[in-house]
Amino acid sequence: MSFQHVAIIGLGLLGGSIGLAVEAHLPDVKTTGYDADPAVRERARARNLCGTIADDPVEAVRDADLVILCVPVGAMDAAAKAFAPGLLPEAVISDVGSSKLSVSQSLAKALPDHTIIPAHPVAGTEESGPDAGFSSLFHQRWCIITPPDGAAEGQIANLKSFWQGLGSTVEIMDAKHHDLVLAVTSHIPHLIAYTIVGTASDLEEVTRGEVIKYSAGGFRDFTRIAASDPVMWRDVFLNNRDAVLDMLDRFLGDLALMREAIRAGDGEMMFDQFSKTRAIRRRIVEQGQDDARPDFGRHDHE
Amino acid sequence: MSFQHVAIIGLGLLGGSIGLAVEAHLPDVKTTGYDADPAVRERARARNLCGTIADDPVEAVRDADLVILCVPVGAMDAAAKAFAPGLLPEAVISDVGSSKLSVSQSLAKALPDHTIIPAHPVAGTEESGPDAGFSSLFHQRWCIITPPDGAAEGQIANLKSFWQGLGSTVEIMDAKHHDLVLAVTSHIPHLIAYTIVGTASDLEEVTRGEVIKYSAGGFRDFTRIAASDPVMWRDVFLNNRDAVLDMLDRFLGDLALMREAIRAGDGEMMFDQFSKTRAIRRRIVEQGQDDARPDFGRHDHE
Numbered sequence: 001m002s003f004q005h006v007a008i009i010g011l012g013l014l015g016g017s018i019g020l021a022v023e024a025h026l027p028d029v030k031t032t033g034y035d036a037d038p039a040v041r042e043r044a045r046a047r048n049l050c051g052t053i054a055d056d057p058v059e060a061v062r063d064a065d066l067v068i069l070c071v072p073v074g075a076m077d078a079a080a081k082a083f084a085p086g087l088l089p090e091a092v093i094s095d096v097g098s099s100k101l102s103v104s105q106s107l108a109k110a111l112p113d114h115t116i117i118p119a120h121p122v123a124g125t126e127e128s129g130p131d132a133g134f135s136s137l138f139h140q141r142w143c144i145i146t147p148p149d150g151a152a153e154g155q156i157a158n159l160k161s162f163w164q165g166l167g168s169t170v171e172i173m174d175a176k177h178h179d180l181v182l183a184v185t186s187h188i189p190h191l192i193a194y195t196i197v198g199t200a201s202d203l204e205e206v207t208r209g210e211v212i213k214y215s216a217g218g219f220r221d222f223t224r225i226a227a228s229d230p231v232m233w234r235d236v237f238l239n240n241r242d243a244v245l246d247m248l249d250r251f252l253g254d255l256a257l258m259r260e261a262i263r264a265g266d267g268e269m270m271f272d273q274f275s276k277t278r279a280i281r282r283r284i285v286e287q288g289q290d291d292a293r294p295d296f297g298r299h300d301h302e
Numbered sequence: 303m304s305f306q307h308v309a310i311i312g313l314g315l316l317g318g319s320i321g322l323a324v325e326a327h328l329p330d331v332k333t334t335g336y337d338a339d340p341a342v343r344e345r346a347r348a349r350n351l352c353g354t355i356a357d358d359p360v361e362a363v364r365d366a367d368l369v370i371l372c373v374p375v376g377a378m379d380a381a382a383k384a385f386a387p388g389l390l391p392e393a394v395i396s397d398v399g400s401s402k403l404s405v406s407q408s409l410a411k412a413l414p415d416h417t418i419i420p421a422h423p424v425a426g427t428e429e430s431g432p433d434a435g436f437s438s439l440f441h442q443r444w445c446i447i448t449p450p451d452g453a454a455e456g457q458i459a460n461l462k463s464f465w466q467g468l469g470s471t472v473e474i475m476d477a478k479h480h481d482l483v484l485a486v487t488s489h490i491p492h493l494i495a496y497t498i499v500g501t502a503s504d505l506e507e508v509t510r511g512e513v514i515k516y517s518a519g520g521f522r523d524f525t526r527i528a529a530s531d532p533v534m535w536r537d538v539f540l541n542n543r544d545a546v547l548d549m550l551d552r553f554l555g556d557l558a559l560m561r562e563a564i565r566a567g568d569g570e571m572m573f574d575q576f577s578k579t580r581a582i583r584r585r586i587v588e589q590g591q592d593d594a595r596p597d598f599g600r601h602d603h604e
């Protein structure tokens with residue numbers, strides 16, 4: 001790992017977790033943080049999210065050899081332009097945005113003279129803000145790096161060992177493919193969860209109180225996902241539109257088939273569909289991406 | 303609580319948990335269990351799910367003053383007919399089925415001379431079978447009782463205290479309303495989860511390996527729900543068709559609006575929708591129906 005000084009722009013869940021994780025795992029690396037919101041900077045100082053918290057974006061990146069943007073996908077461009085004058089010529093710019101193609105393009109445009117190597121740690125919770133971060137967020141989680149054509153191998157390798165240092169396993173991927181994969185594994189699930197929670201809260205025949213009371217039947221998992229940050233998710237859907245619409249239309253096609261099976265009372269079709277999904281679950285648990293305990297520790301009320 | 307001897311028909315997750323919960327919380331109540339599958343009866347004996355495990359349904363209910371059917375919704379009728387000859391005339395018949403109107407009707411037809419008071423403990427996991435049950439499954443969970451018109455108040459009260467004894471909070475509801483509420487809070491979430499997991503596993507451009515690797519972004523919560531028992535869920539959709547189709551069509555209408563907002567790049571509409579769902583989550587956590595820790599104890603790999 002050859003980065004000596006990392007600047008973190010945006011000090012919410014992701015930015016704060018990176019700061020704390022560097023302190024815990026790479027104590028020789030200096031960190032400077034900046035956030036556009038003074039109240040966030042204050043909380044960041046109180047929680048020691050970075051070694052130094054700067055009040056100015058240009059100051060924040062002054063001596064950094066790695067700058068990581070941890071702002072919503074739609075704010076990357078403005079954030080990059082704000083710190084650009086302070087950058088060292090050799091500084092590498094990266095980010096943690098949940099969609100990669102449009103971020104990659106807008107950062108390349110905002111910082112035409114710098115090396116940009118986008119990344120996406122596939123790790124998160126539904127919490128956001130400067131109080132949400134924790135140092136182990138990236139443990140045993142994947143981090144996808146999407147280097148543009150012609151990026152220097154040495155710099156990719158440095159970014160890779162940085163993320164490995166925080167506990168992640170790194171994968172290199174094309175930005176466009178990343179956006180398609182994440183549309184399925186993350187963006188569509190969030191869209192569905194936001195929608196069904198919205199549907200449930202607008203019903204007349206079933207009260208909100210009833211929805212909340214009986215959520216243990218499956219709905220509560222959707223509410224957890226639907227409690228995620230609205231700005232972050234609005235930006236994801238605005239920036240990964242094509243892949244999201246593509247995957248959404250396939251899902252809608254499959255759902256229409258299920259609807260017809262229910263209407264027609266086709267138990268065999270349902271049984272077949274419901275049987276094949278168990279295998280996927282088994283592999284996720286085997287690969288340590290989830291906890292097999294029936295209730296993920298929800299039994300703490302015992 | 304005035305039941306002295308409970309017969310449990312079907313010894314999977316629900317039946318086994320009732321047996322263990324009675325032993326733990328109502329030690330003076332006798333339990334006899336029966337399951338159509340000899341291998342399940344063997345495991346039930348090994349785990350002591352009930353005081354006695356009978357090899358014959360008629361024997362199982364012989365002295366019981368409460369019989370609880372814990373079989374898939376579509377098997378209620380056959381299970382009831384099989385034990386009918388052994389019933390005491392004064393025995394109360396109940397069940398734990400996830401849909402209530404059709405169960406209520408089919409049990410009334412199968413056992414015309416008996417008092418039937420259906421119930422649904424809103425508690426479960428994605429596991430099934432005789433090894434899945436545990437005595438605290440019903441702690442701090444709701445149990446909905448749906449008595450038919452004219453059911454004796456005393457018998458409803460007895461069933462209510464039985465479930466309270468196992469740790470549940472009891473609510474009385476009309477069977478039809480139950481089916482509508484549960485369509486939203488449980489059946490539609492399961493249908494959606496089964497469908498999206500199916501969609502994801504059939505893609506050509508994105509491999510199953512990728513879907514599994516990057517599931518931490520949201521998808522894994524759907525896989526957990528979609529790992530539920532296929533027979534149980536087929537039966538739920540066959541038996542709660544009208545309410546499920548009603549709710550599904552509302553969800554599809556809302557999803558079409560979201561799709562259009564994404565297509566048109568309408569960030570304001572998305573932000574508004576994504577903001578209103580947080581409040582529901584907060585109330586679910588407040589009411590103890592879920593765990594507020596960001597990762598529900600998934601951090602155990604720290």
Ligand SMILES: NC(=O)c1ccc[n+]([C@@H]2O[C@H](COP(=O)([O-])OP(=O)(O)OC[C@H]3O[C@@H](n4cnc5c(N)ncnc54)[C@H](OP(=O)(O)O)[C@@H]3O)[C@@H](O)[C@H]2O)c1
Pocket residue numbers: 009010011012013014015034035036037040070071072073075078079096097098099120121122123124125126127128129130132229232236
């Ligand atoms: N949450 C997840 O699960 C997750 C997972 C992987 C990747 N990501 C990605 O990580 C990024 C950050 O997400 P997060 O969850 O950490 O969000 P967050 O907790 O809301 O933090 C983002 C922070 O950036 C600040 N900010 C906004 N515009 C800025 C600007 N121009 N300059 C400086 N600071 C600015 C925000 O301040 P204000 O709030 O005052 O605007 C906020 O404090 C997003 O791109 C997201 O897609 C998120």
Ligand SMILES: NC(=O)c1ccc[n+]([C@@H]2O[C@H](COP(=O)([O-])OP(=O)(O)OC[C@H]3O[C@@H](n4cnc5c(N)ncnc54)[C@H](OP(=O)(O)O)[C@@H]3O)[C@@H](O)[C@H]2O)c1
Pocket residue numbers: 311312313314315316317336337338339342372373374375377380381398399400401422423424425426427428429430431432434531534538
């Ligand atoms: N799982 C949940 O989360 C949940 C929550 C609330 C309510 N419920 C309801 O509870 C009921 C049972 O679900 P479960 O999760 O406990 O399922 P389960 O673990 O699969 O157990 C059901 C048991 O019933 C047996 N069985 C099937 N037909 C029978 C018959 N005619 N006579 C006697 N035994 C028979 C099954 O044997 P075979 O497997 O050999 O057929 C199986 O051992 C269902 O009506 C379900 O809707 C489930």
